[in-house]
Amino acid sequence: MSARREGRELALQALYSKDLVPQDANATLKRIIESFAEGEEPTLEVHSKAFAFASELVSGVVANITAIDEQIAAKSKHWSMSRMARVDLNILRLAVYELLFRSDIPKNVTMNEAIEVAKKFGAEDSAAFVNGILDEIAAGVTDKE
Structure with missing residues (x-):
């Protein structure tokens, strides 16, 4: 999976979670990212790009x-x-x-x-x-x- 697709999926999860329980979407994304990496040896380059892209998307959606x-x-x-x-x-x-x-x-x-x-x-x-x-x-x- 590409880093951008992974980022979009993470951003979707954060925004969906925010809709269910009103909270800061960026904080939610951070928790999702932290739990995503637990117990696995991630391909750090791909995941870090995905996490950065997800953060950009969440911040952009919230701001606009x-x-x-x-x-x-x-x-x-x-x-x-x-x-x-x-x-x-x-x-x-x-x-x-x-x-x-x-x-x-x-x-x-x-x-x-x-x-x-x-x-x-x-x-x-x-x-x-x-x-x-x-x-x-x-x-x-x-x-x-």
Whole structure:
């Protein structure tokens, strides 16, 4: 698994946990990272890159949550955010953060990664749901070079 995919998965876990028990998402991420490395001899280079990327994502989502949630709410036809599965919502938050605020990540990479993470962590229809909303949001985003 790539360091960035691992980072996205760690960030998802931290944001999901924050939704369940309101708390500082960065502190939650730190606990997840600490427990992740317990009892295993990690490939330090890959894990440290993943941890750093996860931290960037969590901090970015938290700092821009209002703008991110406004985009999701505007493009999710027939779905209020309160009805969305928490996993799907947080996958969307991560992807929308990347689309809007990370010029170093191409649009197609963000969308593909979000779909793959949704397949792994979401319900059977999560990938299609995430893809549909991200297509709408990405249509208004200039591709990054």
